[in-house]
Amino acid sequence: xxxxxxxxxRMKEGTNETSYAKAxxxxxxxxxxxxxxxxxxxxxxxxxxxxxxxCIADLGCSSVELSNLSPVFGLLESVENARRELGKxxxxxxxxxxxxxxxxxxTIFRSLGSFGEKLKQEMGDDFGHCFTNGAPGSFHERLxxxxxxxxxxxxxxxxxLSKVPKGIEDNKGNINIAQTSPPHVIKAYYEQFExxxxxxxxxxxxxxxxxxxxxxxxxxxxxxxxxxxxxxYWWEILATALKDMVVEGFxxxxxxxxxxxxxxxxxxxxxxxxxxxxxxxxxxxxxISEVSWKPNEQHKNxxxxxxxxxxxxxxxxxxxxxxxxxxxxxxxxxxxxxxxKEFVKVSMGxxxxxxxxxxxxxxxxx
Numbered sequence: 001x002x003x004x005x006x007x008x009x010r011m012k013e014g015t016n017e018t019s020y021a022k023a024x025x026x027x028x029x030x031x032x033x034x035x036x037x038x039x040x041x042x043x044x045x046x047x048x049x050x051x052x053x054x055c056i057a058d059l060g061c062s063s064v065e066l067s068n069l070s071p072v073f074g075l076l077e078s079v080e081n082a083r084r085e086l087g088k089x090x091x092x093x094x095x096x097x098x099x100x101x102x103x104x105x106x107t108i109f110r111s112l113g114s115f116g117e118k119l120k121q122e123m124g125d126d127f128g129h130c131f132t133n134g135a136p137g138s139f140h141e142r143l144x145x146x147x148x149x150x151x152x153x154x155x156x157x158x159x160x161l162s163k164v165p166k167g168i169e170d171n172k173g174n175i176n177i178a179q180t181s182p183p184h185v186i187k188a189y190y191e192q193f194e195x196x197x198x199x200x201x202x203x204x205x206x207x208x209x210x211x212x213x214x215x216x217x218x219x220x221x222x223x224x225x226x227x228x229x230x231x232x233y234w235w236e237i238l239a240t241a242l243k244d245m246v247v248e249g250f251x252x253x254x255x256x257x258x259x260x261x262x263x264x265x266x267x268x269x270x271x272x273x274x275x276x277x278x279x280x281x282x283x284x285x286x287x288i289s290e291v292s293w294k295p296n297e298q299h300k301n302x303x304x305x306x307x308x309x310x311x312x313x314x315x316x317x318x319x320x321x322x323x324x325x326x327x328x329x330x331x332x333x334x335x336x337x338x339x340x341k342e343f344v345k346v347s348m349g350x351x352x353x354x355x356x357x358x359x360x361x362x363x364x365x366x
Contacts, residue, residue: 006100006138006162018314024062025295026315026355027156030217031071033289034155034359038071038215039078041284041361042151045213046082054079055150057096059139060157063104071153072097073119076130080123090128098135098143105134138162140199144207152204155217156357158197161262165192172257173243176235177264179227186226193264197274205280210366214281219265220358222288230356231265234293234316237347241339250332259327261320268358281362290354293344309345313337 046054058072072095083091097108112132120127137143139154140162165188171181177189204214221231242259245251266274268286275283294308303311317337325333347353 006102018318024315024318025311026291026293027062029291029296030289030355030357031155033291033357034215034217034287035071035074037285037287037359037361038153039074041213041215042075043078043082045151045211046079047086049150049211050086050088051150053092053094055094055096055144055148057098057135057144057149057152059098059143059152059154060160061097061099061103061108063099063107070115071155073115073122075151075153076119077123080127090126092128093130095130095132096135096144096149097132098137098139100138101136103136105136109134140196140203142203142206146206147209149204149208150212152208152212152214153216154214156219158200158216159219159263159265161189161192161264162196162199163192164260164262165189168260169258171260173239174236175239175242175259176261177227177232178236178239181227189264190226190270192262193266193270194274197271198278201275201278201280205278205364208364210364212364213284214362214364215359216362217357217359218271219263220271220288220356221265221267222356224267226265230354233347233353235261235263237343238316238320238336238340240343241336244339245332245335250335251328255328261323265356266358271358271360275360275362280364282365283360284363285361287359289357289359291357293348293353293355307345309341309348312344312348313341316340 042056056072056075076093079091079093097105099105115132116130119130135143139157165185168185168188171178171185174181174185177186208214219231221228223230226232242251242256246253246256268288272283272286275281293312295303295306295311300306317340321333321337324336328336
């Protein structure tokens with residue numbers, strides 16, 4: 001597998017039932033849980049600064065169509081309410097949607113027409129102009145002009161590393177951090193996350209105005225152990241499926257032993273320490289939330305014939321398929337996720353597994 005994430009990584013494109021746009025119920029639930037904190041932050045900024053053109057970016061936006069359920073809509077709605085409270089005239093907005101170049105931007109752009117109409121309907125006749133642009137590129141690098149951005153949002157992106165850490169060749173039988181991983185493998189993952197987060201924050205510090213804000217949500221963990229079940233179990237299931245396929249001759253063992261995923265779930269303490277260490281942003285607020293692997297009622301109502309384990313497998317496949325195919329090829333994909341689904345079914349029958357999300361609200365200092 002190529003080790004540079006931006007070369008191979010993207011969410012599954014399109015709008016069918018196995019696409020990221022349709023299968024990502026976990027990510028949508030997280031966006032719902034973090035909505036109050038996100039919208040509180042942008043209201044605070046707007047009350048304080050009231051820029052002529054408000055520049056907002058959604059980093060790692062993936063391929064979900066823009067709608068009144070998208071984070072961008074909620075941010076605009078919050079600012080519009082604040083604008084009316086202040087008695088201000090129409091506000092101009094500049095929206096940037098960022099993801100890696102291989103992202104399915106076409107699905108997003110096809111939704112722009114209906115999104116614009118929805119904005120006018122929901123926001124009223126005095127809604128100003130909203131300009132929307134794609135911003136393809138890695139958020140570990142510069143994306144925007146100096147001193148240009150007012151508010152940056154990112155949800156479920158920063159746990160993805162820019163590359164698989166070096167020096168982890170002996171992490172055999174695992175595809176991420178696990179209880180059986182050697183200590184230096186765990187250290188290598190943490191140090192890669194530290195470098196990537198430092199790069200992210202340093203790049204944003206050059207782009208965000210003093211007093212500008214960021215709200216970032218990341219898969220994390222409550223425990224001190226980096227290999228905790230809450231952050232790594234979903235990878236362990238995929239590793240088990242792959243190991244079984246090695247035993248049965250579907251996959252070459254050496255090929256399997258060289259597959260590792262570029263993902264790290266930090267603790268709240270690690271995240272806070274690294275933000276403080278980089279030094280460009282003040283940490284205002286932290287929110288920790290849990291999301292069950294099982295789909296919520298809204299998803300179940302729209303997918304009445306879909307089992308919980310099938311829904312979860314589709315969600316994980318939409319996120320991980322390109323990592324798998326870039327290393328093993330496409331011929332084994334159906335078998336891998338069929339086995340994955342059976343393991344998930346057994347696990348869901350025994351326990352309620354959750355993802356831990358950490359959301360931080362940051363202000364650019366100066």
